[in-house]
Amino acid sequence: NSILTTHTTLEHSDCSFMVDNEAIFDICKRNLDIERPSYTNLNRLIAQIVSSITASLRFDGALNVDLTEFQTNLVPYPRIHFPLVTYAPIISAEKAYHEQLSVPEITNACFEPANQMVKCDPRRGKYMACCLLYRGDVVPKDVNAAIANIKTRRSIQFVDWFSLPQYADLKLISVGIPCKKFLLVLKLVN
Numbered sequence: 001n002s003i004l005t006t007h008t009t010l011e012h013s014d015c016s017f018m019v020d021n022e023a024i025f026d027i028c029k030r031n032l033d034i035e036r037p038s039y040t041n042l043n044r045l046i047a048q049i050v051s052s053i054t055a056s057l058r059f060d061g062a063l064n065v066d067l068t069e070f071q072t073n074l075v076p077y078p079r080i081h082f083p084l085v086t087y088a089p090i091i092s093a094e095k096a097y098h099e100q101l102s103v104p105e106i107t108n109a110c111f112e113p114a115n116q117m118v119k120c121d122p123r124r125g126k127y128m129a130c131c132l133l134y135r136g137d138v139v140p141k142d143v144n145a146a147i148a149n150i151k152t153r154r155s156i157q158f159v160d161w162f163s164l165p166q167y168a169d170l171k172l173i174s175v176g177i178p179c180k181k182f183l184l185v186l187k188l189v190n
Contacts, residue, residue, distance in 0.1 A: 015071045015081045017053065017188070019046055020118040027115070031090040049087055049117065052186040055135055065133070074129045074190045083129075085117040086110045086187040101183060103138060107146035110187040111156060122189070126157045129190045136183035 002018075009016050024045055028037035032045075056064035075081040088109035089101050101109075110132065113121055134143060150156060 009081075010079055013081065014078075015067075015075055015083065017049075017085050018082055018118050019049070019085065023117055023119045026119075027090055030114070032092045033094075045087075045090070046117075049085055049186065052087065052133060052135060052184065053085075053188075055133070065131075070131070070188065074131055074188055076128050076190065080128070080190060083131075083188040083190045084120070084122065086112075086115050086189075087117065088112075088115050088185055088187075089183075090115060103134070103142035103183060103185075104146040104149060106183055106185045107132070107143075107150060110185050111150060111153075123155050126159045127189050128159050130158075131188040133186040133188070134183070135185075138183060 021042060024042045025037050028034045028041045028045065032041070034041055053070075054067075057066065070083070071081070074083045088106045089099075091099060109115055113123070116122075132143070132147075
């Protein structure tokens, strides 16, 4: 169905976030310790991703974005409007209560192919745009330090015409959620 729909989305969609059942199935098995994930498990993970994409529409934050900014900042050409989605941390409920992850840890996890919602290897290509959406008790200083660390890694490459320091689309959303120690980040890249 996805293959048959692609042509229509090229003409009638401005920005499409793709998910791959196989990738989400593997994430549920590996990260959530679900031996035989059901479609309910997959749909719950997808719901978390959609919730994170739309969080700035529902909550106040330091630097909120609306959906049109995704198209403006992530889609350099109209026909290339399929950003790759990555979400971190993806951990089981049992681990969530006793693990305290830092901003650099979740940022690094977001650049791991194992946390992507589509099975592909971005290390074999180049990024044209990048947007990181953080939720939780996050301060810009920690985010900037994590981004500076990511920039030094040679495994992450941007296209030649993309000037990272001047045009990097780093969007920070700091949203208060009940557990102040809980952090998450959603990465959208094209």
